[in-house]
Amino acid sequence: MWKYVLFIFNLLLAVTVQSDLRFRRQSDINNFIIETFNNCNCVNYYQCDSNNEIVTDGEGLLEPRLKDINEESQNNTRIICKGGKFEGEIVCCKLNDNNRTESIDFKNSTNRISTEKPIHECGAQRTQINVRIIVDKEDNNDIIPIGGEFPWIAAIYEKDNAGKWVFYCSGALIHPKVILTANHYFHRKNAIDYKVVVTGDVELSSIGKDVNNERNIVEIVNHPKFYSGGLYNDGSLLFLDKPFDISKTNSINTICLPPDNLEMDSGSCLTAGWGKGSIIDGVQVLKKVALPLVPRIQCQEQLRQTRLGTKFNLHDSFICAGGEKGKDACRGDGGSPLMCLLPGERRYFHMGIVSWGVGCGDENVPGIYTNVIKIKSWIIEELQKKDINV
Known part of the structure; x- marks a missing residue:
């Protein structure tokens, strides 16, 4: 009997710890964004002095006496970070020397901070945080990107028998008015039955939600050597009725085609x-x-x-x-x-x-x-x- 109770207790403990770890990871990502945009570091409020600078010499911290957060009201300019046991426990505070590192490592992750304006050339991301590859090996296989991380990914919609637009497949913007996608979705299909949405957002949009980011397909060009049985040469080009103006938007961009003579089978x-x-x-x-x-x-x-x-x-x-x-x-x-x-x-x-x-x-x-x-x-x-x- 006691062995059974102990097993249940350990199982509940494991679930609680796993949930807490996931929360902490999401909290870390949120705080990373706060730090980047405000040039500060998230620390406990008592590690931040009245000038909004991080205490580096230990003054007042050797035997910290935690105060009620309301006692910190003399400084109302502090930026609140995620996490902590109560709102305001973690704040974003500047380093005394105003220095920041260029990169922050989240457990086998590499994140580059970029405060430059978006670069209008193919393959450049449309987010201030130029994220390389984030892989959390302890927490499953895939992760939600940051908005603008893949600003060329297109959502392609098909009109169903009831006349409703439904998500059909994805593609990529290789030119402001051309989508590259898989041929097997568009073999012997009519362009009039499809629409394209490119927003740079993480959340899937829908037809009619933002007409400025919608385009009609005027022509489908399938690879001439496509073989439907084995899906050989599975490529299709979708030509749009008008280009996306990537020179005036901070959310959409094209992806580059591969360099000539590239040989790559690892990485x-x-x-x-x-x-x-x-x-x-x-x-x-x-x-x-x-x-x-x-x-x-x-x-x-x-x-x-x-x-x-x-x-x-x-x-x-x-x-x-x-x-x-x-x-x-x-x-x-x-x-x-x-x-x-x-x-x-x-x-x-x-x-x-x-x-x-x-x-x-x-x-x-x-x-x-x-x-x-x-x-x-x-x-x-x-x-x-x-x-x-x-």
């Missing part, structure tokens, strides 16, 4: 989408996941261990990423970009298009992406036909 890249598991508290939000690129031969061998069989041959129009348990794109993420950093830069290029997989998030079973390097010449050719340069 970590990102994908993000509004697919399976993206609904949180009734709201559909963009979720991202960092994935390792998998060399072609290794990927083919791993896929041969699945239901595809030992004779399966991976077509050269594909690349592979993932293969780590619980970390993958999944149903509903089709058409989303696989994004990698340009060598030596903080800008992203379009490495792959979410195409297909065997299950979702199984260990040693990578996800399959259209290799944008392989179809780049076709993309450029189609754009040049319309006098579009990227």
Whole structure:
């Protein structure tokens, strides 16, 4: 009997600790944003002196006597951080020497702080916090991005039989009036039945919510060598009725195409989408996941261990990423970009298009992406036909 009670107690304790850890992680991210925009550090209120500077010599802290927060009312300019046992326990306070580090590490995370205005060139993020890759290995597979982190990701809507616009798939803005997405969604489809929304926001928008960020599709150009049976050359270009004016907005941008002659089969890249598991508290939000690129031969061998069989041959129009348990794109993420950093830069290029997989998030079973390097010449050719340069 006592063993059973002890087991239940430990289980409840574990759940409580896990919940607390998740809260703390979210609190850390919120405070990181507060610190960045206000040039200060979140500390206990009693570690912040009357000049809103952090106490660094220990004065008054060797035997701290915590006061009621109301006694701090002589300084009403303090910025309140998240966390603490009561409101106002944690405040944002400046360092005495006014110095700040350029980067902050959140457990295997790399975050670059940028206070510059948005750079109007492809692959540049539209957030003051230029987040590289955030991966919390203790807490599952994917994380909600910061608004503007992926300002090129497009939500594509289809008109259903009742005339209602419903979310269909994702794509990426490679030019202010061109979306790159997966062919299998648009094979033998009519442009008039689809609309595109690009906002740079995390929350999935809807048709009619912000007409300034909506576009009609006037033409669908599918890859001429697309094979529906094996999904080879799974790329499609959606030409819009008018361009997004990325020079006047701080929320939308294009993603770069891959550099010429790039050879890359290792490293970590990102994908993000509004697919399976993206609904949180009734709201559909963009979720991202960092994935390792998998060399072609290794990927083919791993896929041969699945239901595809030992004779399966991976077509050269594909690349592979993932293969780590619980970390993958999944149903509903089709058409989303696989994004990698340009060598030596903080800008992203379009490495792959979410195409297909065997299950979702199984260990040693990578996800399959259209290799944008392989179809780049076709993309450029189609754009040049319309006098579009990227």
